[in-house]
Amino acid sequence: MSRRYVNQLSHGDSVDEAFLVADKQLRANRQGNLYLQIELRDKTGSVGARLWNATEDLARSFEPGDFLRVRGKTQIFQGSLQVILTHIDVLDAGRVEPEDFLPQSSQNVSKLFARLRELLLAMSNPHLRALVECFLIDDEFVAKFTSAPAGIKNHHAYQGGLLEHVVTLLNVADRILDLYPEIDRDLLLTGIFLHDVGKIDELSYDRAFAYTDEGQLVGHLVMGVELLREKVLRTVELTGESFPPELLLRLKHMIVSHHGAYEYGSPKLPMTLEAVALHYLDNLDAKIHTFGREIRDDPSRDSSWTPFQQSLGRRLFKGTPGQAADGDTSDF
Incomplete structure (x- = not known):
């Protein structure tokens, strides 16, 4: 079965796939319970993921650069797609195809x-x-x-x-x-x-x-x-x-x-x-x-605007869904 890449995920999808760990943080919620915040990556992009009720031993079992097999479900949170994880397994690097995981230039x-x-x-x-x-x-x-x-x-x-x-x-x-x-x-x-x-x-x-x-x-x-x-x-x-x-x-x-x-x-x-x-x-x-990347990769396909981008200090206008910005002014 062919793998599903990050750019193929949308809200509500079930996920059972291998990803590269780009970043990992063990955090505590307001009640003091530990959870893992992980950035998962493949060659098409990255997606944030959370695993609730994590342990320190689990957090120490892998590092950025390792590969994980994860299960969970996607959701939109504050305008961004994330995966709520239910299970993770550390994979041996020899069991994956490295070219599937690091993004590469689309140009020759x-x-x-x-x-x-x-x-x-x-x-x-x-x-x-x-x-x-x-x-x-x-x-x-x-x-x-x-x-x-x-x-x-x-x-x-x-x-x-x-x-x-x-x-x-x-x-x-x-x-x-x-x-x-x-x-x-x-x-x-x-x-x-x-x-x-x-x-x-x-x-x-x-x-x-x-x-x-x-x-x-x-x-x-x-x-x-x-x-x-x-x-x-x-x-x-x-x-x-x-x-x-x-x-x-x-x-x-x-x-x-x-x-x-x-x-x-x-x-x-x-x-x-x-x-x-x-x-x-x-x-x-x-x-x-x-x-261009923020507009192109925004998972909210039905909105004319991206979510507020903290790093840019603004939202970005994508245009009316289903209409191309082709410069047609025939109605004027």
Whole structure:
């Protein structure tokens, strides 16, 4: 029998299926009774689940990254689908198909990487092109960069998500840069490539998506600057030419400032044209992806609106159910 994925579940469904544990918390209700709050995941998405009357021994029997066989029933709670569990069993990883559980980019990763190479290796600045080549000839780096997500729960939170995010930004920049001749094209493209490069080691993504110890303690901005410095030294070794100090400084600044505001984790505000452009392009792609996902994945099919999204501070308008937003104005 074929499995049922998260995106096939709806209110009132009985569930008897295997899932990956993305997160687990043992909590107590108002009466002091313990229950388990679990985030279950497969390649199509994740769903929250609760098991009432849990025990500490049961909570210790599995961890994020393990696989569970669960039974229960779905319900809509505060606008979101969740599973009320009646039974769970820990599964041996050898009994499941790993590709069923980690979400992956819907785009062809090989084609995305080919497009990345096409845009970056066409740059005319010899120092930036040599720097990029040092990244692209590093097989270990390429393997990580093409499989890493761009986040754990927010935008592009799936394998290949980082590559997809970066290539989208490169494509947007490639289309609009003729409108902004004052921006250094090669510098912006390189900054786009490098802005989230630290995420390849900030995150773990072989099973459940999580932060590594270094990711928790240091973060991808600092880790990205360290990786850049390492590759610049390698570039100098391979080319025999010094790397321009100001060019390196501008690249470092783009990495550490691309979040755009102190409250969003930027230690510095964008202070160059290329850094400003990177921040707004990055924010645009992240927001469009996040808003689109909330609309697309909303389980309430009969409503014109999503539930209130705490992280976004608003509800989102989906349109009248059954009517496409096709721009038909014939009645006006």
